[in-house]
Amino acid sequence: MSFVTVAICTWNRAPMLDRVLTHLETLRVPPGTDWEVLVVNNNSTDDTDAVVANHAGRLPIRRAFEPQAGIALARNRAVAEARGDIIAWTDDDAFPEPDWIEKTLTALERFDAEMVFGKVEPLWETGRPPSWFTEKYRGMFALIDLGGPPRVVKEPHVVGFNVNMAFRTSIVAKIGGYRTDIGRGRMAGGEDIDLFQRAHRSGVAVAYEPAAVVRHYIPASRCTKAFYRRYTWGGSPNHLMLLRDESQRVPKLFGLPRYFLRQQWPYLSGYVRALLRADRAEAFYCELKLIRLVGLYWSILTRRDPKGVQHRAGE
Numbered sequence: 001m002s003f004v005t006v007a008i009c010t011w012n013r014a015p016m017l018d019r020v021l022t023h024l025e026t027l028r029v030p031p032g033t034d035w036e037v038l039v040v041n042n043n044s045t046d047d048t049d050a051v052v053a054n055h056a057g058r059l060p061i062r063r064a065f066e067p068q069a070g071i072a073l074a075r076n077r078a079v080a081e082a083r084g085d086i087i088a089w090t091d092d093d094a095f096p097e098p099d100w101i102e103k104t105l106t107a108l109e110r111f112d113a114e115m116v117f118g119k120v121e122p123l124w125e126t127g128r129p130p131s132w133f134t135e136k137y138r139g140m141f142a143l144i145d146l147g148g149p150p151r152v153v154k155e156p157h158v159v160g161f162n163v164n165m166a167f168r169t170s171i172v173a174k175i176g177g178y179r180t181d182i183g184r185g186r187m188a189g190g191e192d193i194d195l196f197q198r199a200h201r202s203g204v205a206v207a208y209e210p211a212a213v214v215r216h217y218i219p220a221s222r223c224t225k226a227f228y229r230r231y232t233w234g235g236s237p238n239h240l241m242l243l244r245d246e247s248q249r250v251p252k253l254f255g256l257p258r259y260f261l262r263q264q265w266p267y268l269s270g271y272v273r274a275l276l277r278a279d280r281a282e283a284f285y286c287e288l289k290l291i292r293l294v295g296l297y298w299s300i301l302t303r304r305d306p307k308g309v310q311h312r313a314g315e
Contacts, residue, residue, distance in 0.1 A: 009074035040065070042069060043067050095215045104212045114206070120163055132280055179191055197245065236292065267286040
């Protein structure tokens with residue numbers, strides 16, 4: 001019999017958290033499965049604790065507290081506090097389908113997997129995506145749709161996001177917890193990508209289940225080009241650490257893998273061509289790739305790339 005901990009980390013999003021917890025009341029849990037909802041308060045200053053308490057009569061809910069700011073720290077707190085042998089992750093702005101737990105558990109069993117991730121669809125605040133949105137931007141919005149049937153994922157570059165993933169807690173002893181040097185700032189991220197990369201390198205069985213669906217709320221404030229310019233630049237140190245860990249034994253040029261640099265140069269000519277044909281969506285996509293490249297070198301020059309350290313859960 002499985003015990004599932006649905007884990008949510010939150011910081012100052014009490015109204016949205018209330019909506020999410022209300023939605024979780026619709027989840028269907030397979031017979032014989034124990035479960036809990038664990039909300040990690042990452043030092044919020046709003047009514048987060050009151051929101052959690054208000055749902056205590058309708059959900060098997062608990063609250064944990066992580067005083068130090070940082071999403072990776074909060075996730076490690078969840079791992080340390082979870083009672084389940086399986087942790088199913090989602091976010092404080094995400095809405096799983098009612099059969100989400102059922103589909104996730106089925107995939108874990110069907111593929112004898114240790115990690116599984118599912119499809120993430122957008123829930124636009126404005127009701128529609130920004131005018132420049134194309135399928136190329138799905139990853140930037142933490143949206144996932146690999147297409148095709150459920151399957152075992154063996155490609156090392158194919159990863160999921162914490163908004164819709166689950167793993168058996170036994171893998172923590174094998175690959176460690178979330179790296180706290182990556183998910184440190186409020187705008188930081190990448191700690192989930194790093195976890196998947198380490199899982200792939202360690203031979204952890206990873207599966208994709210498109211029927212396990214989560215809808216991710218995307219506010220209008222995150223649908224501007226200015227936001228993604230800032231986000232891409234600000235995430236450069238984290239991206240540098242992920243890139244270096246992924247390619248430790250490959251030839252490098254000026255601190256970056258040569259294969260990676262070869263992949264970047266076409267974006268310069270692509271940017272010019274897109275401008276000439278007035279393809280604003282493609283031009284912006286190429287622009288972000290170039291911002292990332294400059295940001296990586298800026299991180300190297302200014303030493304904004306702290307050495308990667310793997311942390312045990314709860315540290």
